[in-house]
Amino acid sequence: MKKCVDCAFPVDSLHTQYGQGIVLDICGNCKQFVDPYIEHSGLLLLIDLFLLKPSVYRHVLFNKDIGISQQLGLAIILVSVEAVFSSTDEIRTWDDVSHLQMIKMFHGQLSELFIFFGSVVLVASIFDLLRSRRIESRSVIRMASLVLNATILSLIPSLVLLAFTIVFRNSYGALPPRLTSPLSHLPxxxxxxxxxxxxxxxxxxxxxxxxxxxxxxxxxLGSAELKQTLIRGVVGNLSTSMGISVALGSPWWIGGLVLTISYVTKWLLTLLLM
Missing domain, CATH: 1.20.5 (Single alpha-helices involved in coiled-coils or other helix-helix interfaces)
Structure with a gap:
């Protein structure tokens, strides 16, 4: 069902067709345009993803008609890039790396990502079942799909920022090497x-x-490695929490709670499976 991007009120349509043009519908609840992102470019959507606006998540999750093949292709690309970044962070600390070790590291990071996605979907689905107090296979599958799409969508801001840190990083990180103090030899x-x-x-x-x-x-302090850690820990978790909360139709702190429990679940599953 389509939703207003401002108040999440269910609507029947997003716009009305008049000849060659369209007129955006008005939400009956908040009296705002149901989905102004229809007339905006993808760049504005990306900027609003960085700003953690719930409206852009509602637009993509509920109002954007994306085919299964397109969703699968985007998911494969984003998950693969995230796994490559994660593998590169750990491989950089090794002295000698073979191709087989790189493949094993990539496979391990990819497995951890799938375990994380599964943990998020599991915890969010259980939370939704406890909240609605009814078990319907169609609603469970729909909620699991929304949460999974929201989690994958939340990878975009952190991946873009990580790409910038890698592109603009010099050989010393963000700071030049420390010079030896000329005072150390004085009495x-x-x-x-x-x-x-x-x-x-x-x-x-x-x-x-x-x-x-x-x-x-x-x-x-201030190096590229520290920036990447902050991006993953702050931007990545905040965007994921926002995406989960929009998919569940709950406040943002519910998304943060679900994400925290998901990390614990991922840790337990990793101990059991890997």
């Missing part, structure tokens, strides 16, 4: 006479202690 008596020199060496010693004791490398 402590000279250093103590100059507070600024003392503070410089203390700061350097503190950074070295962080790196050796806690594992925090100050050179990596």
């Amino acid at each position: 402590s008596s000279i250093i103590s006479s100059y507070p600024r020199l003392s503070r410089s060496i203390i700061t350097q010693s503190f950074e070295e202690a962080l790196k050796s004791g806690v594992g925090i490398d100050m050179d990596q």
Whole structure:
């Protein structure tokens, strides 16, 4: 069923045909256009995906007529790209990598993605059944399909940002390599006479202690690897939570709760299956 992208109110049609043109229908609930994205380009949809607007998720999930073959093709592309990015992150830390190891790593990441998608669909379907308190095979399949499509759609913002970090990354990440301090060879008596020199060496010693004791490398703050981690942890999870909440017709925090339980379920399934 079609829905208003602003208030999620069910509607019969999105527009009315008049000759060669169309007129957007008005929602009977919120008195706004049912789906203004019909007249907008795909670039605006992508921007609104980055802005985490529920309206763009409703447009794609409920109002966009996408064939099964197109859905399957888009899903294969997005899942494959996500698996490649995940494999590349881990392979980068290895000294010597063979083609067989790369294939195994890609297969492992792909398997984890499918387990994650299955966990999200399972948890969301159980939540929907508990909420509706009725079991209908058609409604369960429909909800599972919506949640799966929303989860795959939520990969787009993080994948685009990850692609930018890879394209614009230099050989040192985002920061140049740290230079050796010219003050390290000076005697402590000279250093103590100059507070600024003392503070410089203390700061350097503190950074070295962080790196050796806690594992925090100050050179990596702001690096491409850290940006990729933040993109996956923040942008990826927020967009996925929003997509799940729209598919379920619930507040955004419900999507976050379902996603959190899905991560726990994925972890348990990974221990059992892999």
